[in-house]
Amino acid sequence: MKSGFLYISLSVILSIILSGCYADTVSSLERLTVQVPIMIQYSSSGNSDRTEQPMGRDIMDLLDTNKAYKDNKDRIEDILIYQGAFWLDQTDPWVPQETFQTVRFFVKFGSQQYLIAQYDNVVLPEYVGTPHLSQTDEATSAEISKRLLNKEQYSTIAEIKRMPGIKTDFKTIPIHLVLTARITINLSK
Amino acid sequence: MFSLKRVKQALDLTKFFMIMCFAGTTAFADIELGSEFNSINAKYASGYFKPLFTSIGQSFNTNLFTTAKYKKEWSFGIDFSVQAMMIPSSQLTFNAPVPDTMLNKTTYIYTGSGTNTSNNRTTITQPTIYGGKATPLFSASTTETFVEGFNISNISGIPNIQFILGIPTQTEIRFRGAGFGDLFFLGFNINQQIDQFFKIFGKDEIQAIAVNLAYHSISYSKAFDMSSLCFGARYSRELVEGLNVYGGxxxxxxxxxxxxTYKNPDDPNFKKFKIDIETFSNIRLLLGLTYRISFFEAHFDAAYASQPTIAGGISFWFF
Structure with missing residues (x-):
């Protein structure tokens, strides 16, 4: 009889463990993450050792052109900037033979700005038609996501830092930046 | 009208399937995929969904039996059982075909330690439905992104409510079935003790050998239709009164x-896909324990298959 109680108890414990698996499964399955590309094209020019300029169209506007985003707008729980590719337009006939110290891209909320991509020692001809990839830090992405979903005002900014001492003009550089965003959709909504 | 809610509450894996299939859809007669699945075509879907189909197939063929010993008398019972499958790391990713837009182009992927460049990439490692982050594919003219997995390392299978009929030929038949609108599920398993035919154990009644044959089918309208066949053999031994160990x-x-079909296909020519359902699992080795006291039986087993499985349940015997 004692062993009977033991096995009944074991079966109850097993049921609890397995029902725990069921609960975990259900919650895992309610959130689907899809990736969408955000393409930003703009031109940069300057004559100082550090140029900072807005990138024109903002991330949310650009996301709005994506069907997966648009169709699921009301049930999106995260917009995490993931990877980025930066290159110069292949079709432009002119590219300066210059090396920039850094090219950095930011998302700026008020006075706080978040680095989303950084490229060091940018030898411009090497970037013509050749995407160079980077990945945004996860904690930074999570913070940006929170603020984007809060509908806070922001701007996207490119910063070009030239090698120390160089202040001559550099003509218009046609820049391509593609960011991929990981969008989490709550399927149960 | 088909009640999606009822199915969701009743069957976990089926809920998964339903969520996946019906996300963002309005018409239930056919399965429509929302725009979040636009990056999936038939070839891609085969690899992406294969571990899920494996889980469904494996859950069909779980809790089919306990001991190999059957009495020469009529019996009838009802069994409630559940199971969980561990997803091996090999089923978290697959070699996905590169989209047509990226063929014959120089493509780039980020590897964590740098950029991987290829002039002739035809496949790319991507997550299956159970995997994690997808890898975007870049080129100077196009960027392709993909749907991610659900980050699942173990999954509960379809729970079984089954009726068990024992007949005096030392045969046991287990029957499972459900129907909700266009969704139809049917399964049965025949167990037959065979050692007595060959007098393998003589008058020893604590050991037994049995074989089984099972068939399961699940279908939903014209959208999906899958069936599974399973057969096997097992040995059981009574350790103390009522307690049996079995393996097979x-x-x-x-x-x-x-x-x-796609609800909003980007390409109007690309409206529908059809895939063949396949599984990673063929062979399963199983070891279990069952304890019966009066009308009550509790059972538990562990199986090594492509998705290792633990299962357990309780049966109530009416006679």
Whole structure:
């Protein structure tokens, strides 16, 4: 009889463990993450050792052109900037033979700005038609996501830092930046 | 009208399937995929969904039996059982075909330690439905992104409510079935004790050998239709009164089709896909324990298959 109680108890414990698996499964399955590309094209020019300029169209506007985003707008729980590719337009006939110290891209909320991509020692001809990839830090992405979903005002900014001492003009550089965003959709909504 | 809610509450894996298939859809007669699945075509879907189909197939063929010993008398009972499958790391990713837009181009992927460049990439490692982050594919003219997995390392299978009929030929038949609108599920398993035919154990009544043959089928309208066949053999031994240990080997198959249309296809020519359902699992080795006291039986087993499985349940015997 004692062993009977033991096995009944074991079966109850097993049921609890397995029902725990069921609960975990259900919650895992309610959130689907899809990736969408955000393409930003703009031109940069300057004559100082550090140029900072807005990138024109903002991330949310650009996301709005994506069907997966648009169709699921009301049930999106995260917009995490993931990877980025930066290159110069292949079709432009002119590219300066210059090396920039850094090219950095930011998302700026008020006075706080978040680095989303950084490229060091940018030898411009090497970037013509050749995407160079980077990945945004996860904690930074999570913070940006929170603020984007809060509908806070922001701007996207490119910063070009030239090698120390160089202040001559550099003509218009046609820049391509593609960011991929990981969008989490709550399927149960 | 088909009640999606009822199915969701009743069957976990089926809920998964339903969520996946019906996300963002309005018409239930056919499966429509929302725009979040636009990056999936038939070839991609085969690899992406294969571990899920494996889980469904494996859950069909779980809790088919306990001990190999059957009495020469009529019996009838009802069994409630559950199971969980561990997803091996090999089923978290697959070699996905590169989209047509990226063929014959120089493509780039980020590897964590740098950029991987290829002039002739035809496949790319991507997550299956159970995997994690997808890898975007870049080129100077196009960027392709993909749907991610659900980050699942273990999954509960379809729970079984089954009726058990024992007949005096030392045969046991287990029957499972459900129907909700266009969704139809049917399964049965025949167990037959065989050692007495060959007098393997003589008058020893604590050991037994049995074989089984199972068939399961699940279909939903024209959208999916899958069936599984399973057969195997096992040995059991009574350790103390009412407590039996059993172990055996099973061979199982899964086949069928899955068909879906896109709700908002980017390409108007690319409206529908149809895939053949396949499984990673064929061979399963199983070891279990069952304890019966009066009308109550509790059972538990662990199986090594492509997705290792633990299962357990309780049965109530009316006679």
């Amino acid at each position: 080997v099973l061979y199982e198959t899964l086949s069928g089709k899955f068909e879906a």
